[in-house]
Amino acid sequence: MDRNDARALWAASGLDYSILTETNLQRLICLLDAEMRESGLILGSYRMEEGITPAPQKRRGNEAYLRCRSDHFRGREAVSFNQDGFVGFAGWADDQNIVPVLKGFAAWVEEMRTTSTQHQAEASHAP
Incomplete structure (x- = not known):
């Protein structure tokens, strides 16, 4: 999977x-962090930064930027949801360092899709 595959997903x-x-973005942070830690990349120091900037609003078109760190850097993009609808994935990362980001994002999309489908099914059966 590459960045374009993740956007297509x-x-x-x-x-x-x-x-x-x-809540959903915190779940994404957890999945990304787990993949980064498990990867052992960047001398095992690859991690997610805590927090989301800016704080997400419950409205369409909001932005959210999730950042990562290591012993060598802080505050680099992991995943960004830009106001224009573009979803970015660690533009700084090479083909190896991007893998945990894409794996974590793909797992999150599947979780969110499944949860969303379940909520829609429940709502359609409500009296």
Whole structure:
């Protein structure tokens, strides 16, 4: 999987920025962090920064930037949800360092898609 594959996965999922709640973004941070730690990349120091900037709003078109760090850097893009709809993935990363980001994002999209589908099914069966 490369960055374009991840963007295609997002587009095909049927999800949109309305799912960018603090809870859902914190889940993405957890998945990304787990993949980064498991990868052992950058001398085992690859991690997610805590927090989301700016704080997500419950409105369509909001931005969210998730950042990562290591012993060699801080505050680099991991995943960004830009206001124009572009989803960015660690533009600084090479083909090896991007792998945990893409794996974590793909797992999150699948979780969000499954959760969204379940909520829609429950709502359609409500009295």
